[in-house]
Amino acid sequence: MEDPDPPGPPPWPARGSEEESVPVKLQKAPPPVSDINVTPMVDVMLVLLIIFMVITPMLTKGVSVDLVKTKNPIPMQAADRDDAVLIAVTREGKVWLETTQVTPDTLPNKVKDILTNRVDKTCFVKADMRAQYGIVVEVVDNLRTAGVDQLGLLTESTEKTRLEDAPKPGA
Numbered sequence: 001m002e003d004p005d006p007p008g009p010p011p012w013p014a015r016g017s018e019e020e021s022v023p024v025k026l027q028k029a030p031p032p033v034s035d036i037n038v039t040p041m042v043d044v045m046l047v048l049l050i051i052f053m054v055i056t057p058m059l060t061k062g063v064s065v066d067l068v069k070t071k072n073p074i075p076m077q078a079a080d081r082d083d084a085v086l087i088a089v090t091r092e093g094k095v096w097l098e099t100t101q102v103t104p105d106t107l108p109n110k111v112k113d114i115l116t117n118r119v120d121k122t123c124f125v126k127a128d129m130r131a132q133y134g135i136v137v138e139v140v141d142n143l144r145t146a147g148v149d150q151l152g153l154l155t156e157s158t159e160k161t162r163l164e165d166a167p168k169p170g171a
Helices: 037-061 107-115 134-144
Strands: 086-088 096-098 100-102 124-126 150-153
Touching: 086 107, 086 134, 096 107, 107 134, 124 134, 134 150
Parallel strands: 086 124, 124 150
Antiparallel strands: 086 096, 096 100
């Protein structure tokens, strides 16, 4: 039994048929776009900005305090290291060793434990500008009791720059 032909025209024209002689109009490709599409770049930059805004507060080590402002601060890059020992004194008088709240009298034992196997026995104290002077002195004294060789007091720079302090030309 033969299969009957499917209804309708064949899927392609037969050779020599009339359809082959009809000229086909070729469509031209659209001209290339020479403008830069900045929308994806702006999207990526906004995502990066949001990521940095979320991550940056997490990078601060220890407790945040309003540091004392000085005209001539000494930069202490060693305080930014991951293994630096930071002690913070808040304006309420609370003492923090890294992220753990301690009392000033238990501070020497805890600092001794941290500095036991270290060659560099340096600690950094960052005190709030409104912290009681007596508590800061007690913390420093307890750190000396713990065997701290070097002690760094962290401060911030004032708004003035050295260019403002320099004599003006023609004066």
